[in-house]
Amino acid sequence: LQDFKPAPPSTALEVCAESLLCLADPKQREYLERATTAPSPSPPCSLEPANGSFMKSWIEKKKKTIEDVRVMLEKNALRR
Numbered sequence: 001l002q003d004f005k006p007a008p009p010s011t012a013l014e015v016c017a018e019s020l021l022c023l024a025d026p027k028q029r030e031y032l033e034r035a036t037t038a039p040s041p042s043p044p045c046s047l048e049p050a051n052g053s054f055m056k057s058w059i060e061k062k063k064k065t066i067e068d069v070r071v072m073l074e075k076n077a078l079r080r
Contacts, residue, residue, distance in 0.1 A: 002047070 008014075017036060021029050 017032075021032055024032055
């Protein structure tokens, strides 16, 4: 997800804000004018690389939990 680079489709047409505003009634126009945004001057935040030992530990716990549930379900099925 961090490597995602947005690109407009080849069929996209660029329109200016005024072309949208001319179709709006006065109330919609006021809202649209207030809702406009501008790009941030600062770059987006960056995340630290994942902690490999934490991820391995988490994956092992997840596998153990899945196995525990599978065993529990098998035991319950045998009781019936």
